[in-house]
Amino acid sequence: MATDFKSIPIIDISPLVAKSDDANMAEDVGVCEVVTQLDKACREAGFFYVKGHGIPDSLLREVRDVTHKFFDLPLEEKLKIKLSAATGYRGYQEVGDNVTKGEPDVHEAIDCYRELKLGMYGDMGKPLVGPNLWPSNPQNFKVVMEQYIDLCAELSRNIMQGIALALGGKFNELEGHIAGDPFWVMRLIGYPVISKENGHDEHGADIGCGAHTDYGLLTLVNQDENITALQVRNHSGEWIWAPPIPGTFVCNIGDMLKILSNGLYESTLHQVINKSPKYRVCVAYFYEPNYDATIEPLDICVQRTGGIKILGQAVYGEHLVGKVTTNFRY
Numbered sequence: 001m002a003t004d005f006k007s008i009p010i011i012d013i014s015p016l017v018a019k020s021d022d023a024n025m026a027e028d029v030g031v032c033e034v035v036t037q038l039d040k041a042c043r044e045a046g047f048f049y050v051k052g053h054g055i056p057d058s059l060l061r062e063v064r065d066v067t068h069k070f071f072d073l074p075l076e077e078k079l080k081i082k083l084s085a086a087t088g089y090r091g092y093q094e095v096g097d098n099v100t101k102g103e104p105d106v107h108e109a110i111d112c113y114r115e116l117k118l119g120m121y122g123d124m125g126k127p128l129v130g131p132n133l134w135p136s137n138p139q140n141f142k143v144v145m146e147q148y149i150d151l152c153a154e155l156s157r158n159i160m161q162g163i164a165l166a167l168g169g170k171f172n173e174l175e176g177h178i179a180g181d182p183f184w185v186m187r188l189i190g191y192p193v194i195s196k197e198n199g200h201d202e203h204g205a206d207i208g209c210g211a212h213t214d215y216g217l218l219t220l221v222n223q224d225e226n227i228t229a230l231q232v233r234n235h236s237g238e239w240i241w242a243p244p245i246p247g248t249f250v251c252n253i254g255d256m257l258k259i260l261s262n263g264l265y266e267s268t269l270h271q272v273i274n275k276s277p278k279y280r281v282c283v284a285y286f287y288e289p290n291y292d293a294t295i296e297p298l299d300i301c302v303q304r305t306g307g308i309k310i311l312g313q314a315v316y317g318e319h320l321v322g323k324v325t326t327n328f329r330y
């Protein structure tokens, strides 16, 4: 349950990274401190920054740099990898194509998903079948992103080990049939400067991405420096800024972790408003359950919430498809 937090905590996870996959990690004093901080942050805000994560800042920058270079290209070039239902919802979407709560968002993006071949997961898999559409310009785009995706997967799995301990489980409680074969989503997002020229003024839409919760387990947000645009809603409905802190990720928990925790952890509402005079880029990596996982409250969490299942179950792939197929103007 979210509280009236006024800022988002910063957690140095280096002790957890040092003990990644170690079955005895729960006995390490440093890991225990990280777990306590993760638990507090997930209960109070559903959001936290991580530092000491081991992914070099130079790579975080390079990922944002190539993303800027792509969005700087002429529209006709970007439309060569246009997203549609026929591309499995993979590829490029123009400003205004993505819709949140009925309002077009003032962002453009490339959406990528883990590979999904025809026949995998039956009908539930079909909408997302297709290869990712990588731009040929900038030329190193795919190589940089694939390296980044691998590192984000490893880091996310490690943070989930800390969260599993925080929920009172074993370090690998959330692997296996929950996320032993994790699906992932990555969105490369560009937020133009709000101006009369792009059709938006003080009377029009100015929301880069409308209020939403994320769909899966854990999100890693790599945002541009020097622009504060992400806002997180606290319990009393105030919007709390999440300014960029160089070298960190902003992490937040998604709908599936809310269910697993039986509501102990919240998937917190957030939105993006780029009021700065600069174009803003954000690269969001979403670590999600197995595509076909049936997600329900963990027994260890039900015990801690009075023995009653507060939240019902969901099949992750169905939840994702329900969102993706209604997120676009077309």
Ligand SMILES: N=C(N)NCCCC[C@H](N)C(=O)O
Binding pocket: 098, 099, 100, 101, 185, 187, 209, 210, 212, 213, 214, 215, 286, 323, 327
């Ligand atoms: N995969 C994730 N979480 N994407 C977040 C996009 C949020 C905006 C979307 N139109 C929506 O309404 O959900």
Ligand SMILES: O=C(O)CCC(=O)C(=O)O
Binding pocket: 187, 189, 209, 214, 221, 223, 229, 230, 270, 272, 282, 284
């Ligand atoms: O741009 C950001 O900082 C966050 C984007 C976001 O919330 C999302 O894509 O789900």
Ligand SMILES: [Fe+2]
Binding pocket: 212, 213, 214, 270
């Ligand atoms: Fe989000």
